[in-house]
Amino acid sequence: MTNVGAAFQLAGTSSGSIVGLLAHGTPVSWAVLALLVVLSAISWAIMAMKLREFRGVSRSGAPLVQHLGQAQSFDEAVMVGALGEGSPVAAVLRRAERFMRETKPAVPGTSERLPRLSQPQVEAMQMILDKEATGERDRLERLLPWLATIGAVSPLIGLLGTVLGVINAFLGVAASGSGNISAVAPGVAEALIATALALTVAIPAVFGYNFFANKLNHLTSELDAFGTDVVALLVKDGRI
Numbered sequence: 001m002t003n004v005g006a007a008f009q010l011a012g013t014s015s016g017s018i019v020g021l022l023a024h025g026t027p028v029s030w031a032v033l034a035l036l037v038v039l040s041a042i043s044w045a046i047m048a049m050k051l052r053e054f055r056g057v058s059r060s061g062a063p064l065v066q067h068l069g070q071a072q073s074f075d076e077a078v079m080v081g082a083l084g085e086g087s088p089v090a091a092v093l094r095r096a097e098r099f100m101r102e103t104k105p106a107v108p109g110t111s112e113r114l115p116r117l118s119q120p121q122v123e124a125m126q127m128i129l130d131k132e133a134t135g136e137r138d139r140l141e142r143l144l145p146w147l148a149t150i151g152a153v154s155p156l157i158g159l160l161g162t163v164l165g166v167i168n169a170f171l172g173v174a175a176s177g178s179g180n181i182s183a184v185a186p187g188v189a190e191a192l193i194a195t196a197l198a199l200t201v202a203i204p205a206v207f208g209y210n211f212f213a214n215k216l217n218h219l220t221s222e223l224d225a226f227g228t229d230v231v232a233l234l235v236k237d238g239r240i
Contacts, residue, residue, distance in 0.1 A: 026168060029190055032161040036154060036197045043150045043205040046143050047212075053140065054215050061087030065226060068093075074100070074233040088136035088219065089226045095132040096230045099125050105239070114238050122240055126231065133223040137216060144212055151206035158198020165191025 064084030071077040078097045084090035103125075105115035117125070169188050234240045 026164065029161055029164040029168065029194070032157060032164065032194060033197060036157055036161070036194075036201050039150050039154055039157075040197075040201040040204075043147055043201065043208065046146055047204070047208040050144065050208075050212050054212065054219075057087050057140065057219070060084055061089045061222075064089050064093070065222070068226065068229050068233070071233060072236075074230070074237050074239070077230070077233060088133065088140070088223055091136055092129055092132050092223060092226055093230060096125065096129060096227075099128055100234070100239070116238065117234075117240050122231070126227070129227040129230065133220070133227060136223065137220055140219065141216060144209060144216070147205045147209035147212070151202045151209060154198045154202035154205065158194050158202075161194025161198065162191040165189070165194055 061084045064081065064087065067080050067083055068077050068089075071080075074096075077093065081090055081093050081097070084093070103117065103121060106118035106121055107116040165188065168190055231240065
């Protein structure tokens, strides 16, 4: 059996549990472990909330995206905009509808065609739709940087707990006057538990951040394509 395994066995036998094993720790090391537990709870809460949010956005926006591809005119698409209520694509469509309602076409109509937007007006509309899409992306991105921060900081906090545990082990040796396993067991166990806890906090947070970042990139591409489809409908209507 290794010294580490013997340390756990001896400390566990004398204390009866990991909590008892940590009873030999300092208040600072306990604070480090408590902080890691709090960070873990925060990261899991963020991931649960974001999973529900992204699922809701995908579910509410899918019917509108599908309908836009089949719509024969911009006005038809606007009339069924409620299909995607609460989704980013619905927000982009509403913004396009408001722009068309508030903007007077620069190219007058004739007996053969409707009034049309000029090229500068079209560019202005595209910038406005891009801004709306960016705002929706920023709304969905809220709290995600916390996952990246927790994933990056947790190992460093765990390292602090590990160092404190090693220091505690050496203090045990100094206090007992010998290097036997019973003197170093509490400190070694404290160091290993801090390391393990830090990894259990950091790994899910990093995976969660990458998962939602990928979802966000996919949504951004979908919004860009949706904005292009809106402009295409206006061209089809002869309003551009």
